[in-house]
Amino acid sequence: MASIVIAQTTVDDETKAYEIARGAVEARLTAGVHVDARMTTFYWWKDAVQHEREYRLSFNTTAEKADALRAWVHERHPHEVPQWIVLPAAGTSQEYLAWVVKETTAE
Template identity: 70%
Template sequence: MASIVIAQTTVIDEAKAYEIAQGAVEARLSAAADVEARMTLFHWHNGRMRHERGYRVFFTTTAERVADLEAWVRERHPYDVPQWIVLPAAGTTEGYLARVVQETASGRHSS
């Protein structure tokens, strides 16, 4: 039985966040993608603490499609080592699960 997962990444460029989100849905790798409002990111880079403004992109997909989504995002992501976190989506309704499976089925389109 299929299951839903939420995958996420971050980027500092708003246009790139929108591009990745929209492209993943158009490619049928994600049933939906949400770009979270601008936030502040703190992280280490080359031995220095950095903070910068950024955007989190959440992808709703299936456990079966998440590896394909990850490979697709990595090809388009501006970072050498992008954040990639996958979380199970517990408690989803059967109707929503069916929709996500349908929307991410390769080559299939819903009305």
């Protein structure tokens, strides 16, 4: 039986965030993507604490599509080491699960 996961990444450019979101839906690798409002991220990079403004993308997809989605996103991602986190979506309704499966398998 299929299951839903939420895959997340961040990008620092709004246009790029929208481009990746729309392209992933068009490629049928995700049923939908949330592009969250701009946020500030702090992290270690090259031996120093960095910060930048970013947009988080949350992809609603199936566990079966997660690896293909990761490869597709990473090919288009502007960061040298893109964030990629996959979270299980527990308690998903059967109706929503059916929609996600349909939208990620339709031709």
